[in-house]
Amino acid sequence: MTASLSQRQHVETILESLHRPGSQGDAAIIERSWRRCIDRYGLDPARPSPARYVPGATLREHQDQADDLLQVARAGVEQLYRQVAPLGYVVLLTDARGIAVQFLGAKADQREHQRTGLFLGADWSEAHAGTCAVGTCIQERTALTCHHSDHFSAHHIRLTCTAAPIFDPHGRLLAVLDISAYQSPATKDSQTFALQLVKYTAKMIEDAYFLQRYGDHPIVCLDRSREFVQINRRYLLALEEDGSLVAANTAGRKLLRHHELPLPEGGEARPFKAWNIQDLLDARVDEVMAIPRHSDDRVQAFHTRRHREIHFATLIEPPRRATGGATPSRDSSLAPLEALADDDPSMRDTLTRAARLRNEPINILVMGETGTGKERMARALHDSSRRRDQPFVAINCAAMPESLIESELFGHEAGSFTGARSQGMKGLIAQADGGTLFLDEIGDMPLQLQTRLLRVLAEQEVLPIGASRPIKVDLRVVAATHRDLRELIAAGRFREDLYYRLNGASLRLPPLRERADKGYLIRQIFAELNHERGGRARLRGDAISALLAYPWPGNIRELHNALRYALATGDGEEVVVGDLPEECLHGQLAHPGAGRPTTAVDDDARPPASAPRPLEQDLLYRALCRQQWNVSAVARELGLSRPTIYRRMKRLGIVPPNQQNPPTLS
Numbered sequence: 001m002t003a004s005l006s007q008r009q010h011v012e013t014i015l016e017s018l019h020r021p022g023s024q025g026d027a028a029i030i031e032r033s034w035r036r037c038i039d040r041y042g043l044d045p046a047r048p049s050p051a052r053y054v055p056g057a058t059l060r061e062h063q064d065q066a067d068d069l070l071q072v073a074r075a076g077v078e079q080l081y082r083q084v085a086p087l088g089y090v091v092l093l094t095d096a097r098g099i100a101v102q103f104l105g106a107k108a109d110q111r112e113h114q115r116t117g118l119f120l121g122a123d124w125s126e127a128h129a130g131t132c133a134v135g136t137c138i139q140e141r142t143a144l145t146c147h148h149s150d151h152f153s154a155h156h157i158r159l160t161c162t163a164a165p166i167f168d169p170h171g172r173l174l175a176v177l178d179i180s181a182y183q184s185p186a187t188k189d190s191q192t193f194a195l196q197l198v199k200y201t202a203k204m205i206e207d208a209y210f211l212q213r214y215g216d217h218p219i220v221c222l223d224r225s226r227e228f229v230q231i232n233r234r235y236l237l238a239l240e241e242d243g244s245l246v247a248a249n250t251a252g253r254k255l256l257r258h259h260e261l262p263l264p265e266g267g268e269a270r271p272f273k274a275w276n277i278q279d280l281l282d283a284r285v286d287e288v289m290a291i292p293r294h295s296d297d298r299v300q301a302f303h304t305r306r307h308r309e310i311h312f313a314t315l316i317e318p319p320r321r322a323t324g325g326a327t328p329s330r331d332s333s334l335a336p337l338e339a340l341a342d343d344d345p346s347m348r349d350t351l352t353r354a355a356r357l358r359n360e361p362i363n364i365l366v367m368g369e370t371g372t373g374k375e376r377m378a379r380a381l382h383d384s385s386r387r388r389d390q391p392f393v394a395i396n397c398a399a400m401p402e403s404l405i406e407s408e409l410f411g412h413e414a415g416s417f418t419g420a421r422s423q424g425m426k427g428l429i430a431q432a433d434g435g436t437l438f439l440d441e442i443g444d445m446p447l448q449l450q451t452r453l454l455r456v457l458a459e460q461e462v463l464p465i466g467a468s469r470p471i472k473v474d475l476r477v478v479a480a481t482h483r484d485l486r487e488l489i490a491a492g493r494f495r496e497d498l499y500y501r502l503n504g505a506s507l508r509l510p511p512l513r514e515r516a517d518k519g520y521l522i523r524q525i526f527a528e529l530n531h532e533r534g535g536r537a538r539l540r541g542d543a544i545s546a547l548l549a550y551p552w553p554g555n556i557r558e559l560h561n562a563l564r565y566a567l568a569t570g571d572g573e574e575v576v577v578g579d580l581p582e583e584c585l586h587g588q589l590a591h592p593g594a595g596r597p598t599t600a601v602d603d604d605a606r607p608p609a610s611a612p613r614p615l616e617q618d619l620l621y622r623a624l625c626r627q628q629w630n631v632s633a634v635a636r637e638l639g640l641s642r643p644t645i646y647r648r649m650k651r652l653g654i655v656p657p658n659q660q661n662p663p664t665l666s
């Protein structure tokens with residue numbers, strides 16, 4: 001291939017730069033990198049440098065190592081992508097060695113992304129790719145824009161790339177965040193905002209990682225502005241209870257150096273421990289620990305000890321301290337209710353009410369869309385109540401044939417009707433004596449049975465079919481419905497008096513799409529399913545990210561099915577993004593919104609709960625066709641290793657076209 005004029009000029013510029021005295025600022029960073037490319041890596045700017053990808057299995061190792069960060073970074077990376085995608089940028093997150101472990105870009109341009117290396121698994125280390133935003137950011141440990149001919153390779157000079165480093169709480173490089181575009185104005189100044197945006201997002205990710213890592217320590221946040229200290233949290237310092245320093249974010253480490261409490265870059269935890277917060281701030285440790293109780297705005301001003309500068313401080317307390325020091329004695333019987341949710345506000349309200357009601361002698365009506373966990377709630381109410389050692393009997397009023405429902409519910413005497421059992425039968429209501437009777441889909445109960453049920457609830461006794469004397473029962477009834485019972489009452493299909501009997505109190509469950517604790521539900525359901533299978537599989541961060549990004553409709557059952565499917569198709573050790581049903585993967589690569597199901601999803605269109613084979617086969621087959629049967633590319637796309645793809649092809653009987661037997665002529 002003959003090099004274009006601009007490529008030849010680029011090569012000449014690089015060669016000339018080797019003989020020039022050193023530049024200043026950004027230009028110096030680029031020139032230092034060019035020198036490394038020639039002197040250290042032996043690269044040639046004119047030689048084509050095709051994108052290099054690590055093999056699928058290696059990519060997975062890199063992703064595994066970055067898993068903690070990937071989980072925290074997800075929201076930040078997606079937010080950045082939403083901001084820059086309309087301007088034609090893609091977003092890459094690489095690890096500290098320059099391997100792209102996360103990628104977001106327009107699906108329509110996937111081929112071009114792959115060709116250029118703006119894709120998952122690409123190697124952007126300087127030693128391979130030459131001067132580039134990611135690789136040079138790794139070497140120089142600073143944010144930078146590598147614009148057009150800043151790139152070493154003449155084949156990258158149409159790109160503009162901006163990258164910022166993400167450090168761990170001890171100053172070691174964790175990852176690099178990059179945005180890249182194929183087209184941009186000629187001047188590098190055009191990327192000034194891009195640089196600020198990427199730096200800002202990298203700091204957000206770094207600080208989110210810091211707060212998660214040291215969530216069990218008191219964390220002091222400092223800022224020069226009282227108004228912004230709660231928002232900016234510019235300097236973060238994690239402490240032990242005695243005030244000794246445990247870790248600091250990048251800005252915090254700079255602050256320590258500025259105040260002559262030096263820390264070696266990339267150092268271990270120990271150097272921090274040499275310092276106490278009292279060495280930085282002119283304050284006693286007990287004053288620092290009491291910051292939240294000092295003033296109305298929970299902010300306190302301190303002088304720094306060395307330079308007498310004013311800094312405003314807030315304190316993030318670890319969970320134990322946030323309760324005022326003493327751990328309240330927790331009622332363990334509430335555990336079944338507490339397990340239903342994490343921090344979703346409306347679930348927390350519902351659970352607080354449920355906890356108060358659990359031992360009250362009133363019936364409870366649970367309302368919510370299909371699959372929002374109404375039966376779960378009924379079960380948890382029972383398990384956390386004093387009735388927990390007595391039976392929990394669940395009846396689905398919609399699923400039972402009308403001809404059977406009466407005898408099933410009320411039982412019958414021996415020989416009371418044709419087909420009755422010779423010894424008679426204890427009805428489900430009587431079986432629930434002492435415990436909880438759960439009436440699911442109560443809105444579907446036939447009117448005639450509603451009348452009999454009303455009598456049972458009013459009298460607390462049940463009269464089996466054909467019996468002359470009623471049996472006393474002690475019942476707590478929990479009924480559930482996804483219908484509007486008031487509408488059914490207005491339509492004459494539900495008895496108003498029964499409604500009031502059942503609705504001693506009501507609990508409403510929010511649909512999954514509104515829940516703020518989806519991550520908790522994902523982990524919880526995965527753990528349960530895994531336990532059922534007797535497995536020890538791990539749900540990897542990329543799969544959690546995809547599940548969180550999917551616009552779930554209201555139904556938790558759908559999430560349950562997706563995880564069951566993924567466990568069935570996974571290799572038994574871990575579930576990765578490629579194991580999820582295909583519909584969950586929409587939006588992973590594409591522009592937000594493109595190709596995503598946005599409306600409520602028909603339950604019948606979901607993957608079957610079991611026997612997922614045909615869908616798995618279809619998923620893999622389509623990926624193979626898309627990648628022209630290049631197994632490495634498929635492995636990269638699905639985030640699986642090549643051996644796993646081969647194993648699955650064998651298991652699913654997928655044969656590449658070039659290995660299929662030609663038809664025999666007879």
Ligand SMILES: Nc1ncnc2c1ncn2[C@@H]1O[C@H](COP(=O)(O)OP(=O)(O)OP(=O)(O)O)[C@@H](O)[C@H]1O
Binds near residue numbers: 341375376525557
């Ligand atoms: N809090 C939860 N944690 C884990 N799994 C849950 C939770 N809530 C519901 N599920 C799961 O979601 C699925 C649907 O739950 P459940 O049957 O309780 O919903 P429902 O509202 O009674 O459904 P339906 O309206 O179809 O009767 C079940 O597989 C259940 O195990």
